[in-house]
Amino acid sequence: MRSVEGTISEMRRVLGPPSxxxxxxxxxxxxxxIEASLNEVHVPASVIEEVVAQWEEFRDExxxxxxxxxxxxxxxxxxxxxxxxxxIWDDLDGAGTSGRFFYIYLFALCHEATCAFLRRNGCPPDxxxxxxxxxxxxVDVHERRWGSVGIDPGWWLxxxxxxxxVQVGSLQFHRVNLGIGNLSPEPWYSTSESVALGEGFRQxxxxxxxHIPNGAALGPGDLDxxxxxxxxxxxxxxxxxxxxxxxxxxxxxxxxxxxxxDPASNIMCFQRRFTLLDGWYxxxxxxxxxxxxxxxxxxxSLPRDTxxxxxxxxxxxxxxxxxARPGWMDFDGT
Numbered sequence: 001m002r003s004v005e006g007t008i009s010e011m012r013r014v015l016g017p018p019s020x021x022x023x024x025x026x027x028x029x030x031x032x033x034i035e036a037s038l039n040e041v042h043v044p045a046s047v048i049e050e051v052v053a054q055w056e057e058f059r060d061e062x063x064x065x066x067x068x069x070x071x072x073x074x075x076x077x078x079x080x081x082x083x084x085x086x087x088i089w090d091d092l093d094g095a096g097t098s099g100r101f102f103y104i105y106l107f108a109l110c111h112e113a114t115c116a117f118l119r120r121n122g123c124p125p126d127x128x129x130x131x132x133x134x135x136x137x138x139v140d141v142h143e144r145r146w147g148s149v150g151i152d153p154g155w156w157l158x159x160x161x162x163x164x165x166v167q168v169g170s171l172q173f174h175r176v177n178l179g180i181g182n183l184s185p186e187p188w189y190s191t192s193e194s195v196a197l198g199e200g201f202r203q204x205x206x207x208x209x210x211h212i213p214n215g216a217a218l219g220p221g222d223l224d225x226x227x228x229x230x231x232x233x234x235x236x237x238x239x240x241x242x243x244x245x246x247x248x249x250x251x252x253x254x255x256x257x258x259x260x261x262d263p264a265s266n267i268m269c270f271q272r273r274f275t276l277l278d279g280w281y282x283x284x285x286x287x288x289x290x291x292x293x294x295x296x297x298x299x300x301s302l303p304r305d306t307x308x309x310x311x312x313x314x315x316x317x318x319x320x321x322x323x324a325r326p327g328w329m330d331f332d333g334t
Contacts, residue, residue: 002090003094004090004092004093004094004095004099007089007090007091007092007094008063008067008092008095010089011067011070011071011087011089012067012070014074014087015067015070015071015073015074016070017066017070018066018069018070018072018073019069019073022069022070022072022073023065023066023069025069025072025109026059026065026068026069026072026105026109027059027065029055029105029108029109031052031055033108034048034051034052034055034105034108035048035052037107037108037111037112038051038104038107038108038135040111040132041111041129041132041133041134041135041136042133042136043135043136043139044136044139047139047149050101050149051101051104051105051149054097054098054101055105057097057098058098058101058105061098064092064095064098064099064102067102068102068105068106068109071106072106072109072110075106075110075158075161075162076110076113078162079113079114079117079161079162079163080117080162080163080164081162082162082164082175082176082177082181083177083180083181084162085181085182086155086158086159086162086181086182086183087155087158088155088182089154089155091103091150091151091152091153091154091155092154093146093148093150100142100148100149100150100151101149101150102154103150103151103154103157104135104139104150104151106154106157106161107135107151107157107161110161111132111161114132114160114161114162114163115128115132117163118131118163118166121163121237121238122236122237123166123233123237124233127166127167127168127233128166130167130168131160131165131166131167131172132160133167134156134157134160134167134172134213135151135157137213137214137215138151138152138153138156138157139151141214141293144293145289145293145294145295145296146295146296159174159183164176165211166233166234166237167213168226168229168230168233168234169217169222169225169226169227169229169230170213170216170217170218170222170223170226171210171211171212171213171216171223171226171230172210172211172212172213173208173209173210173211173230173234173246174208174209174210174211175206175208175209175234175238176206176207176208176209176247177204177205177206177207178201178202178203178204178205178206178207178245178247179203179204180203180204181209183209184207184209184247185209185247185248185249185277185326185327185328186249186281186326187277187279187280187281187326188277188326189201189277191203198243199242199243200242200243200244200245200330201245205244205245206238206240206244207244207245207246207247207331208230208234208238208244208245208246208247208331209246209247209248210246210247210248211248212248212250212252214290214293218266218267218269218270219266220266220269223269223270223273231331231332231333234331235332240332243330243332244330244331244332245328245329245330245331246328246329246330246331247326247327247328248274248326248327248328249324249325249326249327250324250325251283251286251287251290251322251323251324251325252267252270252271253271253274253276253324253325253326253327254280254322254323254324254325255271255276255325256315256320256322256323257271257311258271259311259315260307260310260311260314261307261308261311262307267308271327273329274327274328274329275327275328275329276325276326276327277325277326277327277328279325279326280323280324280325280326281323281324282321282322282323282324283321283322283323283324284316284321284322286324287312287322288302288312291308291309291312292309299313299316
């Protein structure tokens with residue numbers, strides 16, 4: 001993890017300077033607007049109180065205010081451009097309270113424009129609502145992991161605020177052109193393999209990335225309902241003319257889970273919905289964070305209360321690694 005100074009420097013390099021209009025937009029944000037946007041997405045009242053109380057001090061910090069204006073401008077400019085790379089930055093918690101609240105203020109500034117964009121693209125009101133409540137969920141993740149108010153991870157708001165990721169049912173769905181968007185699965189099939197497999201598998205073909213939020217309902221019945229609604233909703237919002245895949249890359253698709261999980265478990269049933277690729281990348285840290293939510297606890301002190309917890313820790317103690325493996329399924333039923 002780089003220093004907060006290094007993260008800010010990298011953000012400035014990517015984003016460039018803000019326009020005068022973007023600076024003014026940040027300066028003019030009123031605490032009543034912050035409160036209204038966070039209330040709308042069910043952020044706890046105690047969190048809203050802290051965030052609102054910090055706003056005047058944040059506006060006096062020129063470095064963070066300027067950076068926020070640059071990011072707001074970037075979100076506006078790239079909204080709808082699914083091929084524009086999504087920068088994955090470390091969070092700004094090292095910059096103190098204002099750093100922890102940075103992405104919450106970003107949400108307050110971009111929330112209304114994102115909702116309007118989704119409405120213009122035919123997104124149903126209930127899907128917009130569930131998508132925007134990502135803020136309250138990631139506030140909860142930050143509280144469980146670090147014991148303080150913030151967003152964990154902050155960069156995850158970027159594809160949502162650009163209008164290319166929505167939550168339908170228990171899963172998040174991300175509009176991605178294969179091999180172009182930087183959240184596209186990697187490794188993927190070779191060029192010759194993709195051409196042989198045909199439409200849906202080639203670089204640039206439209207796809208839908210599936211992401212699993214914390215606490216997602218993964219029971220077979222829940223997933224059937226989620227996928228049916230997603231096919232209906234996204235088929236209308238993001239129509240295609242030929243075969244489209246849904247892809248996923250996650251520790252949930254690691255074949256090593258079959259060594260200790262019941263074949264009838266929700267995780268294994270979820271995994272069997274996908275055709276798995278042979279490649280992967282090691283993913284120990286993210287796997288542990290997702291399962292245990294305790295990044296400051298030494299591995300030897302983590303709980304072993306469930307079969308999953310014991311199996312994950314046992315493999316690491318044997319010198320193994322957990323893998324983020326890619327897989328695919330047909331999405332549109334064609």
